[in-house]
Amino acid sequence: MPELGKEHSVIVLDLEWNQRYGRQQGFLTSLAQEIVDIGAIKLDASLRIAGQFQASVKPVVHPVMHRHVRRLTGISDEDCREGEPFREAGEALKAFCGKDFILCTWGPDDFPVLQRNLAYWMAPQDWLPDPVDAQRMYSLLQCDGKIRQVSLQDAMDALELPLELPSHRALHDAYHAAQVVRRLHAIAASLPKDDPRLRAMNPHGQQTETSRSLRVTAHRTIESLLADEVLFASLCPGCGEPGQPLSGRRHIPDKRMLEQYAACEHHGYFRARFLPQRTADGTLSLWTWATPATEQQVRLYVNAITPSKRRNRRRGRENRA
Secondary structure (H helix, E strand, O other): OOOOOOOOEEEEEEEEEEEOOOOOOOOOOOOOEEEEEEEEEEEOOOOOEEEEEEEEEOOOOOOOOOHHHHHHHOOOHHHHHOOEOHHHHHHHHHHHHOOOEEEEEOOOOHHHHHHHHHHHOOOOOOOOOOOEEHHHHHHHHHOOOOOOOOOHHHHHHHOOOOOOOOOOOHHHHHHHHHHHHHHHHHHHHOOOOOOHHHHHHOHHHHHOOOEEEEEEOOOOOHHHHHHOHHHHOOEOOOOOOEOEEOOOOEEEHHHOEEEEEEEEOOOEEEEEEEEEEEOOOOOEEEEEEEEEOOHHHHHHHHHHHOOOHHHHHHHHHHHHO
């Protein structure tokens, strides 16, 4: 039988967040995504709904709602002004979750955003377990074992689950994701015990394929942070050992992070990402993620950052001119 829901309660979490206006060049100097709405559904060991949690958060870093966020969620500036401070909302969420629970999100985005907000407000996060990705769970069980990015609504449609509440509000999406998790658990229970797709339901099996960590530093400038090569070690998600870099690090302006591909002697290729984050006391921390990569991904990456001979010749002619 799958382990999800076998012994512990399951917290299905969803977040909505605000963001800055405009496109900031360079690295992150403040909180890029500020949480404004938290929703969670608690499932007991039998995956029955045992409680719900909702908190509206008053944004401080980005107090004016971005028009895209406002249009998508329906959350207005007036709604946010009546929210509570993030630290209070985070403490209430921690109390709701309790101890010995499995955390579940739809997709890989919400958990890092929660971690960054906790880090920014210098709130403890040792109570948070690594999450199970319900989107990945659905993909492995329902998409022939292939990893696909499927929207929550599309998953509900495919599973013939009714959309009972408006989308893009945290509690509503958490409720719908909980319904998907319950249905997937029923599907998994009908599979043979040796079916490889059952690894999608094993929280420990998911966690071994992604390495995520927060590296706290005393650096106060992005220049000194970037010069600290020890912080930017690419660690294999399989064994945690440093990998052999396959190229230099590349800056991704839209996401204000760096990425690098590396190879582990025992576990093959992987992709490492680095996100500088300024905390409330003015220092910089560094979020890191490492995920397995394919040979095709590595080849595309190396080609993208390696200037071609033709491009070099053209630049040479331009310089001589």
